[in-house]
Amino acid sequence: MVNFIVRAVNLKTVSLISFCLLSLVGCNFSSSAQKKPQLIVINVLDKQEFDDCHIAGSINIPFAEFENKVASFDKNNHYVLYCADYACMSSGYCAKLLRDQNCKYVWEYAGGMVDWYKKGYPTQGPAQEEYLKSENINYNDEEDTSHTITAEELLVKIEEFSSRI
Structure with a gap:
């Protein structure tokens, strides 16, 4: 049971970190893609x-x-x-x-x-x-x-x- 909880917490942490990283990459990509010429x-x-x-x-x-x-x-x-x-x-x-x-x-x-x-x-x-x-x-x-x-x-x-x- 303890192993299951540790795996669930690790999976949740990895998912959260992945989401944050993907969000950051998405933000950087969209801001550079949206940069208008001057x-x-x-x-x-x-x-x-x-x-x-x-x-x-x-x-x-x-x-x-x-x-x-x-x-x-x-x-x-x-x-x-x-x-x-x-x-x-x-x-x-x-x-x-x-x-x-x-x-x-x-x-x-x-x-x-x-x-x-x-x-x-x-x-x-x-x-x-x-x-x-x-x-x-x-x-x-x-x-x-x-x-x-x-x-x-x-x-x-x-x-x-x-x-x-």
Whole structure:
């Protein structure tokens, strides 16, 4: 009789432990499966230019540091990279680095900070740098535009991702 009780208690304990472990695994699995992709807007200018004026909500990863951080990016997120203006090629180079790491959702905002600022879209910072007042001539008219995004498309994307929160 004592053996039967010990076996029943052990069976009950093992069942309880198994249930708890399966529940934990299920929770972890469902939370990672339910993780929604984020929109990450990245300014690749130096910190001084970023602090002066950047797209509201964007983050700064300076061009000089970008290559060292590429491997840590979540491949499921959506990334938009920008720099100063159409003449600046840093954002295009960084976007290519991300695509080479198999990130599927990567765009370059070639108009950059000058285009965004001149259109009066939301920015952060005092906006005192002279380059913000320069002409923003599109030098890349013949370039492949399949991986580029306009200011208006970026605004829509920001609103779309903001509504998901």
